[in-house]
Amino acid sequence: MSDAVYIGNRIYLGKDSSVSDVGSALVTGASGGIGLELARIHAKRGGDLVLVARSKNKLRQIKENLEQEYGVSVMVIGADLSDSKSPQKIFTATEIAGVQIDTLINNAGFGGHDLFHERELKAEQAMMAVNMVSLVSLTHFYVAGMIARGGGRILNVSSVAAYMPGPKQSVYFATKAFVNSFSQAIAFELRPHNVTVTALCPGAVATQFAKTANMENVAVFKQARSAESVAQCGYRAMQSGQLVAFNDAKLNFFTRIVLPLLPRKTVLKFSQRLMDKQA
Numbered sequence: 585m586s587d588a589v590y591i592g593n594r595i596y597l598g599k600d601s602s603v604s605d606v607g608s609a610l611v612t613g614a615s616g617g618i619g620l621e622l623a624r625i626h627a628k629r630g631g632d633l634v635l636v637a638r639s640k641n642k643l644r645q646i647k648e649n650l651e652q653e654y655g656v657s658v659m660v661i662g663a664d665l666s667d668s669k670s671p672q673k674i675f676t677a678t679e680i681a682g683v684q685i686d687t688l689i690n691n692a693g694f695g696g697h698d699l700f701h702e703r704e705l706k707a708e709q710a711m712m713a714v715n716m717v718s719l720v721s722l723t724h725f726y727v728a729g730m731i732a733r734g735g736g737r738i739l740n741v742s743s744v745a746a747y748m749p750g751p752k753q754s755v756y757f758a759t760k761a762f763v764n765s766f767s768q769a770i771a772f773e774l775r776p777h778n779v780t781v782t783a784l785c786p787g788a789v790a791t792q793f794a795k796t797a798n799m800e801n802v803a804v805f806k807q808a809r810s811a812e813s814v815a816q817c818g819y820r821a822m823q824s825g826q827l828v829a830f831n832d833a834k835l836n837f838f839t840r841i842v843l844p845l846l847p848r849k850t851v852l853k854f855s856q857r858l859m860d861k862q863a
């Protein structure tokens with residue numbers, strides 16, 4: 585029987601909780617940006633890792649560095665998460681290797697800037713597959729073992745975008761709203777099983793994200809936070825079983841308290857302005 589207790593936005597785990605050990609973490613999108621920093625934090629704590637991304641060579645280099653620096657064991661899996669078969673393949677690979685995943689970090693994701701009707705449908709479909717479908721599938725595969733072992737941690741990297749519709753990034757914002765809704769619902773379902781689920785909602789972060797999304801000239805990225813600071817905030821929130829985590833107190837207040845009070849049209853104007861490119 586679980587002794588996890590929910591108070592407000594946090595879960596407090598009992599003294600003999602089995603999720604207090606570091607254990608192994610699987611991190612998607614670990615070849616750079618926030619994912620790499622999350623992997624580094626876990627390795628620094630002495631936890632073994634399974635790293636997933638398309639760039640296998642980058643992952644191999646990261647494996648070498650982390651193993652040397654922290655004395656942990658790192659497995660790398662090259663996989664394209666826009667392929668619906670990838671989550672099953674990843675799960676099978678970790679099962680065959682006998683790696684038990686106690687911490688699942690669904691971080692891989694990307695955006696894409698422009699008017700919806702002018703964007704390639706294929707790019708939107710790949711975005712939905714990576715940001716939502718792979719996250720749901722991996723969660724489904726790994727949560728069963730966590731439940732059976734009496735506990736686990738899941739961190740889903742969402743975004744402040746989850747809290748508003750995003751003209752010129754319509755599909756990206758919608759995928760993050762999905763991540764937030766899904767994460768909180770299953771967090772509630774998983775309470776009796778000692779499995780915590782945290783949605784991390786950063787604002788702009790200095791990674792390859794803006795370049796990939798064709799957003800390098802977008803003003804918000806001028807005040808981007810470091811990937812390291814965002815990862816630290818997310819990892820800490822995951823460890824304390826927080827439901828939703830913001831890395832910026834002002835952003836938290838504005839997004840959760842002010843935005844819902846504004847008329848929808850004002851929110852849409854504000855959101856579209858956030859996506860405007862500078863000359």
Ligand SMILES: NC(=O)c1ccc[n+]([C@@H]2O[C@H](COP(=O)([O-])OP(=O)(O)OC[C@H]3O[C@@H](n4cnc5c(N)ncnc54)[C@H](OP(=O)(O)O)[C@@H]3O)[C@@H](O)[C@H]2O)c1
Nearest residue numbers: 613615617618637638639664665693743788789791792793
């Ligand atoms: N940067 C921001 O401003 C910001 C703000 C809020 C939320 N976020 C979220 O933070 C998460 C991490 O993004 P980031 O900022 O660290 O961006 P990033 O530097 O572009 O890193 C994205 C990671 O996802 C992986 N990835 C992308 N497409 C993939 C695919 N099809 N299959 C497998 N892996 C894939 C990339 O690896 P490969 O290219 O090697 O596959 C890379 O490791 C994303 O979910 C993003 O939505 C970012």
